[in-house]
Amino acid sequence: MQTTDLQQETLAKAMNGNINAFQELFSAFQSQLKSYLYRLTASRNDADDLTHDAFIKAYDELSTFKGQSSLKTWVFQIATNLAYNQLKRQKRWTPDVMEQAKNLVVNSKEMQALIGKVSETASDARYDMKEHIDTCFTCMAKNLPIENQIALILKDVYDFSVADICLILDKTEGIVKYLLQDGRNTLMDIFDNRCALIHKNGVCNQCSELNGWFNPKENQQQALMKLDLVRGSKKFNREELYVMRSKLVSALDPLRSPGADLQELLVKCNRVAMQELTTLV
Incomplete structure (x- = not known):
C-alpha cells in the first residue's frame, strides 16, 4: 500500500538521522502513548516527561529497531520500561x-x-x-x-x-x-x-x-x-x-x-x- 511505502521511506530517513522524520512517525501514536502513561502513573506531568524521555531514547536507539514488531509497539516497550522503573518505587494504591x-x-x-x-x-x-x-x-x-x-x-x-x-x-x-x-x-x-x-x-x-x-x-x-x-x-x-x-x-x-x-x-x-x-x- 502507498501509505506503508511512505512510512517505510520515512522510517529509512529517521534511521539515517533525520529527527523530523522520526517525529512524523512518533506523532501518529503520541497522544495514545501519553494517555497510556497517564493511566499508569495517574500524573499528567509524569506522562509528559515519560513521553518526552521515550521519544529521546527511541530516537537515540533507533538503529537497534529490527522491525520484529511495529514501531509503535517498540516505542511502547521503551516507554513502559521507563514507567516501570518509576512505578516500582511507589506503593500500590488501596481499594478505598x-x-x-x-x-x-x-x-x-x-x-x-x-x-x-x-x-x-x-x-x-x-x-x-x-x-x-x-x-x-x-x-x-x-x-x-x-x-x-x-x-x-x-x-x-x-x-x-x-x-x-x-x-x-x-x-x-x-x-x-x-x-x-x-x-x-x-x-x-x-x-x-x-x-x-x-x-x-x-x-x-x-x-x-x-x-x-x-x-x-x-x-x-x-x-x-x-x-x-x-x-x-x-x-x-x-x-x-x-x-x-x-x-x-x-x-x-x-x-x-x-x-x-x-x-x-x-x-x-x-x-x-x-x-x-x-x-x-
Whole structure:
C-alpha cells in the first residue's frame, strides 16, 4: 500500500538521522502513548516527561529497531520500561482510595475551594459520569501489581495483541495471559464491592455525588440512567460488566475529554490520599 511505502521511506530517513522524520512517525501514536502513561502513573506531568524521555531514547536507539514488531509497539516497550522503573518505587494504591480522597476533600475547605474554582473557570470543566468511571478504572487498576496493570491496560484499553504485550513486557504468552486473567479478576472483585452504579450495596457513590456537585440542575437519577452500564447492570454478569467498563474507558482520552481538568484534579486528590502528593498545587 502507498501509505506503508511512505512510512517505510520515512522510517529509512529517521534511521539515517533525520529527527523530523522520526517525529512524523512518533506523532501518529503520541497522544495514545501519553494517555497510556497517564493511566499508569495517574500524573499528567509524569506522562509528559515519560513521553518526552521515550521519544529521546527511541530516537537515540533507533538503529537497534529490527522491525520484529511495529514501531509503535517498540516505542511502547521503551516507554513502559521507563514507567516501570518509576512505578516500582511507589506503593500500590488501596481499594478505598476514592473514599480516602473524598474524606480529605470533605474536611478541607482549601481542597473544596480549589475544585470549585476549576469547575467554575476551566473551559472544559463539564462533568460527565463516563469520565469519572474512566478515572475510577484507572485508579482501581493502580491496586494491581505493576505488570498486571500494564498488561490489562494495554490489552483492554488500547487493544494491543497478546503477542505485542509479550514483547513489551518480555514475558511468555502463558505469563501474559495469566497477568490478564488475574488482573481482570481482581478488578471485578473490587468493583463488585465498591461501585454503587452496578451494586446497590456499593460504598462508592461518587459518580452521583459529583454529578450533583458539578451539575446541580441535572437530576442525578436521570444522569445515572443515561449510562448503558447502569441500564444493563441487572441483566449482565460481572464479566460482561467489566467488558462494558473497559469499552467505555477505551473510548475516552483522559487528557482530552471535556472534563479533563476536573478529572485531573480529582486524581490528584487520590494521589494526596495515597501520600504521593502533599498538596493539590
